[in-house]
Amino acid sequence: MSFASFSDFISMGGHGLYVWLCYGVSLVVFLLIAIAPVGQRKSVIRQLAQVQRRQESRKSDREGGSENGNESQA
Amino acid sequence: MNWTFFHKLGSPKWFYDLSVKLQPWFLFLGVFLLLIGTVWGLAFAPEDYQQGNSFRIIYIHVPTAILAQSCYMMMAASAFVGLVWKMKIADMFIVAAAPIGAAFTFLALFTGAVWGKPTWGTWWVWDARLTSMLVLLFLYFGLMALRGAFEDTDMAAKASAILVLVGVVNIPIIKYSVEWWNTLHQPATFTLTEKPAMPPEMWLPLLIMVIGIYAFFTSVLFSRMRNEILIRERRTKWVRGIVLEEDQS
Numbered sequence A: 001m002s003f004a005s006f007s008d009f010i011s012m013g014g015h016g017l018y019v020w021l022c023y024g025v026s027l028v029v030f031l032l033i034a035i036a037p038v039g040q041r042k043s044v045i046r047q048l049a050q051v052q053r054r055q056e057s058r059k060s061d062r063e064g065g066s067e068n069g070n071e072s073q074a
Numbered sequence B: 001m002n003w004t005f006f007h008k009l010g011s012p013k014w015f016y017d018l019s020v021k022l023q024p025w026f027l028f029l030g031v032f033l034l035l036i037g038t039v040w041g042l043a044f045a046p047e048d049y050q051q052g053n054s055f056r057i058i059y060i061h062v063p064t065a066i067l068a069q070s071c072y073m074m075m076a077a078s079a080f081v082g083l084v085w086k087m088k089i090a091d092m093f094i095v096a097a098a099p100i101g102a103a104f105t106f107l108a109l110f111t112g113a114v115w116g117k118p119t120w121g122t123w124w125v126w127d128a129r130l131t132s133m134l135v136l137l138f139l140y141f142g143l144m145a146l147r148g149a150f151e152d153t154d155m156a157a158k159a160s161a162i163l164v165l166v167g168v169v170n171i172p173i174i175k176y177s178v179e180w181w182n183t184l185h186q187p188a189t190f191t192l193t194e195k196p197a198m199p200p201e202m203w204l205p206l207l208i209m210v211i212g213i214y215a216f217f218t219s220v221l222f223s224r225m226r227n228e229i230l231i232r233e234r235r236t237k238w239v240r241g242i243v244l245e246e247d248q249s
Helices: A006-014 A016-073 B004-009 B012-044 B053-085 B088-120 B128-148 B153-167 B170-180 B200-232 B237-248
Strands: none
Touching: A006 A016, A006 B053, A016 B012, A016 B053, A016 B088, A016 B200, A016 B237, B012 B053, B012 B088, B012 B200, B053 B088, B053 B128, B053 B153, B053 B170, B053 B200, B088 B128, B088 B153, B088 B200, B128 B153, B128 B170, B200 B237
8 A cells, every 4th residue: 555544545645636536537438438338229229129110010011901902802 | 361250250240249258258357457457556556756646647548548549540450441341340340439439538638637737737738749639539529420421321431431541640640749749748658669667566557457448448349339230230130130039128
């Protein structure tokens, strides 16, 4: 340990404000970088799922429509 | 020469599966090393005889600055590969890496400014090292803005690859700025050819932080690239399967 006491550690020989400001801001930025892709993934999955559902329902509509057409012909 | 590896690397599915396997290890390694380096650097490394304890900012400043530049170099290599071989994954790398690079460049500038106040008596000077780092930040921002300006992915890929390659001229300027011009900024702490001027208990935590930040970068990069792959390969069967599975859970 390079400090005699905990308050020494906090004050950093008068440079505490600078040191802790740097480490604090960096911690926030690191957390943001790490968490951002998790949220991004959720929204990507949600959007793609929506598109897929729409495509599926359109496909089944089309199939249903052609069946109806056959019935009217018969 | 065997090119199978290269071709596999270009396959989004192969890369996706690989990154799922590797990512937790990189995240674990990164967080572990960054924690050790921070505690060591903040509490146990001896104080600098000239700068006192403000020198402890080095343990964030130098790793983020190294990564800010090396991320750009990786993007430049990727841009070249993308332009020449038209690998899809190369452009995905650029898109995924740019925001991380921007964040680290910001941190390098911010911690540098805060460190400058007690050391030089000023937050900012328009000298070569600081200005060229600011240019790097704007290159990252410009690249991210450029992506948003294109509808077509292939056009966007080409434009951003060219921008990345043009901007690479800034990297040697950053590196040699402390030698070419008179500057307040001190010369490099680490060089490949010489022993560091610091005692090991000062530079070892720094080395740990540098390795840790690379591991952290890799893990975040994998997550971001997976998102990018999902979007671009959304029409493929395997991505549709993943979407279906995860949407239900």
